[in-house]
Amino acid sequence: MPSLKNKVIIITGASRGIGRSMALRFAQEGATIVIAAKSDKPHPKLPGTIHTVAKEVEDAGGEAIPVALDVRKELQIKKLCDQIGEKFGRIDAVINNAGAISLTTVENTSPKRYDLMQQINSRAVYCFGHYALPYLKQSDNPHILSLSPPVNLSPKWVKDFSPYTLSKCGMSILSKGMAEEFKEYGVAVNTLWPQTYIATAAIEFAVGDKDTLNYARKPEIMADAAHVILTHPSRNYTGLWLIDEEVLKAAKVSDFSQYAYNPEYEDKIQKDLFLD
Template sequence: MNADMYQPAVLMTGAMRGIGLAIAAKFAQEGARLAMIVRDDKGEDCQKIQSELSQLGGEVHLIKADIRSKDDIELGVSKAAEVLGGLDICVLNASVVVLTNTEETSIDVYDMMHQVNARSNFLIAKSARQYLQESEIAHICMIAPPMNLDPKWLGAHLAYTSSRYLASMMVVGLSEEFKSSNILVNALWPKTNINSKDACNVIQGTYESQKQCRHPAIMGDACWSLIVRNAMGLTGEFFVDEEVLREDGVEDFNKYVESFEEEVF
């Protein structure tokens, strides 16, 4: 498949709000062709978002699937490849964020976080490989953190943090395994807190803590940069949004800054 680098066929999860929606909006503005996996493709919110993204210039399809279901994922990936004529990119952002300690975490919540935050990425990557390996720009980008084993983070909310780190381990493992198919597998994570109720950066440690947070658009810009630059040919890497954009020559990040109005995770 001779893909146009600037009109890639992109499969996305978690694109209905927050960071995922910001990434989808940036990709749509740039003319990407999007297939977004959603729970209810006929829902009013999904229809509204599809319409708004389409107006930005992109081709946008909604693919109904429950990413906790193996069969749904396989059918969803197959349908995405069909409607887009193949796959070039997977952006895997779907997440469940429940910040409770072990005593407060039910096994149902534990299972749900691991199914969505980690298992779904594994299954989508497995199903998408056959299509991605036909692309000249094949890339899987997971919104996943560098692993920080400071007990502060695992001790605060073990179930959630471990589900995120499992996705991070998949980045490393899949990047090595998929080299034979010429598929890049990398992660992207925000340097600072993101102004979104479902923002992911509760695992900091190596990053900045500040009294201001950033708009999700910074992740959209950074993710698009990684895609068009083909991650500089790197695989198995954990990129940070600000560092990616600095490589693009961005020096002023004030346009992304927003004041805290509530506690932001």
């Protein structure tokens, strides 16, 4: 399988959770990881900052570039893309992992929370597509990968938290459109979503509680799936709404027990949102 050695990869929300796991997975092959997140200083409740992950990336064998970034600020995104693109002459991949979640109805979602989800989720995908494109064009295998689901407009998914659903489906619709638009440049644009709950702060605090993590898989499954995607030839692997388990099965992975957060609950792992 092709390597990510020396590839320049921007990962948003990389100070913890899935973003951190992806950073460490790619670092094992000697990739250069731009760790872009708001967590410049320690969070009172959550572990990890861009600086702690930078050290982990370097210890794993990669090059780390920690950058304090708020994906709501398009000029910060432009500055980041320009700095990285000009320094390396290209950007090889952008992973839109940063996310905001509130599983609340229209009635119970404040305008401020609504705007936050649209900005951090779907709008950031647009901003990175817009500002990273000139540098992605210079890569020999460029990819944009966003963590969002296959679009599912079943009443089950739009009734109780449509503001969040809109923001995540917006990411997927934008990705489908960019895949067609950027095809002539050889830039792959895909989305990736977990088959199951993933043991992250979002699951613990927004979906359930600490006990909910027992019904989840570890973030490493998403990192391994992302690795498979980024090592595919970009010209013939684009415009796809992908599921982590399906990606890994296609790559001949058959043992998923290794990803269980709590092995004792392996047969009780919960299917993720938006998947019927």
